Amino acid sequence: MKNKIILLIVGFLLLMFNCKSKNELVNQTETKKKPNVLLLFSDQHNKKVMGFENHPDAITPNLDKLSGESAVFDRAYATRGICVPSRMSLMTGLYPRTMGLMDNKEKTTITRDAVSLASIFKFNDYNTYSFGKRHLVGGGDKGWDVKKEVHAEEGDNGNYLSWITKQGYQSEFSYDWAAEFGKGPKGSNDANAKIPIADLGTRISKLSFGYTMEAYTASETIKMIKKQKNSDKPFFCFSSFYRPHQPYTPLKKFRDLYNVSEWGEGTKLKSGIKIPASFYQPTKDLPPLLQFQRNGGNKVWNMDKAFKDEQIWRDFIGGYYALVTEVDHYVGEILEALDKANMKEETIIIYTTDHGDFVGNHGMVEKAAAGHNVYEDILNIPLIIRIPEKTTNGKHTAELVTLVDIIPTLVDVLDLKVPVLKHNFEGRSLAKLLIENKPLNRDYIVSESWFQATVIGKDSKLGIMLENKVKPRQDYREYGDMYFDRNTDPLEIKNGIKEEKNQASILKLRNYYEEFNKKIPGIGKQETVQNKIKK
Secondary structure, three states, rough: OHHHHHHHHHHHHHHHHHHHHHHHHHHEEEEEEOEEEEEEEEEEOOOOOOHHHHHOOOHHHHHHHHHHHOOOEOOOEEEOOOOHHHHHHHHHHHOOHHHHOOOOOOHHHHHHOOOHHHHHHHHOEEEEEEEOOOOOOOOHOOOOOOOEEEOOOEEEEEEEEHHHHHOOOOHHOOOOOOHOOOOOOOOOOOOOOOOOHHHHHEOOOOOOOOOOOOOHHHHHHHHHHHOOOOOOOOOEEEEEEEOOOEOOOOHHHHHHOOOOOOOOOOOOOOOOOOOOOOOOOOOHHEEEEEEEHHOOOOOOOOOHHHHHHHHHHHHHHHHHHHHHHHHHHHHHHHHHHHOOOHHHHHHEEEEOOOOOOOHHHHHHOOOOOHHHHHHHHHEEEEEEEEOOOOOOEEEEEOOEEHHHHHHHHHHHOOOOOOOOOOOOOOOOHHHHHHHHHOOOOOEEEEEEEEEEEEEEEOOOOEEEEEOOOOHHHHHOOOOOOOOOOOEOOOOOOOOOOOOOHHHHHHHHHHHHHHHOOOOHHHHHHHHHHHHHHHH
């Protein structure tokens, strides 16, 4: 009897211990802090202009290192080759046609009602921060605890212009800004001043090191990291650099890394910068607006002058590379701060951009956004994702992905709760591709503007010129559609739309576009057209 009592007591104690252990485990699981998310973002970064992409000139040691620790997407694409629509796709998971936002200044009921990535993180008890250029609208710009912008009118918690003015460098910044606009930025003392523009929007900055927009964005991000180190809540941070977007006004420190005095074999071979492969493409082979600009139709993008004096071209291209290198420098500072705070292994890191830049390819500067939406230089964007202990280091994938995929991916990976949505996400989660190497098996994606929809397939691309009901002057249907075979024409200099051998592929891509129209009917696009008609 005595032994039975002892056994019962021991059994009871073991049961209590196990229950307690299980409860502690459940509580630990429930209270464990979710990973942070650091979204490093640039504006207008041509995907090929990075060291790990085997570019002959680009100096990007920090992005190279990050790529070696991450999953790298070789075929990620912008939903539109311009800032706001592309950024809003990233932040809302909706295509531009759904939002009715296919240019920078459009607003619809859909943009108003959209739920932002920041709002989703806020809904999941994250601290949310945005530093640098947001360039978002409506619901896509909600959910921030702290937002510090570049522009004076958009930084609720501070902005670069106010900061640089306090540092005593407002006139130097205005000089940079005027390289494209001929005056200082809105809100500055020079907003109405007449300051000379620069050829191809390019000149050396008068700012001192540490006082650029990129330095400001990085500084604010690093302050946040130090603050978050002891926080019991995870963070989502949109650290968004203005560059390498024009005006192309690099610091001398970074421009001096590139020899622009002559064309050569590239910086990596200690030579002059290498001439872009499609630089001398004949003007007649380009779409109408690109022809117009090539012939000197724009007072800033005076390419006619630059082709007479190619030093102007080299200054611009070297300036662009220098701006990429500056962005890379500050990416490195941010990642070093994350490492020093012992937070790198508990932080998902993403690097991407909104769209690219020609950087001299096709003999073009900037993005010529009002005249095409087809070239790889503009649509193919960098996308690097590092999920600690889950992504395969340095693994490249050729799967077709686009910016609307980012939200469903993060929701999936982090098991985030999503508030009630009026408009469901339109992308696909990349979680299984990232973590389990399972293919997406996507046949195509679409990038679309008012004047041209581009269907991007695995081996080819079709740019369909559209009737432009919103801006009839930008209706390029007379020029005709554009087709490129990626295998035989990777530089996209030969439009094969009329060649018999391409017709089967062209028909397949047209059918894909019809399928896309049915799946994503463009409710906001219709609203924007109706608003235009009413006016």
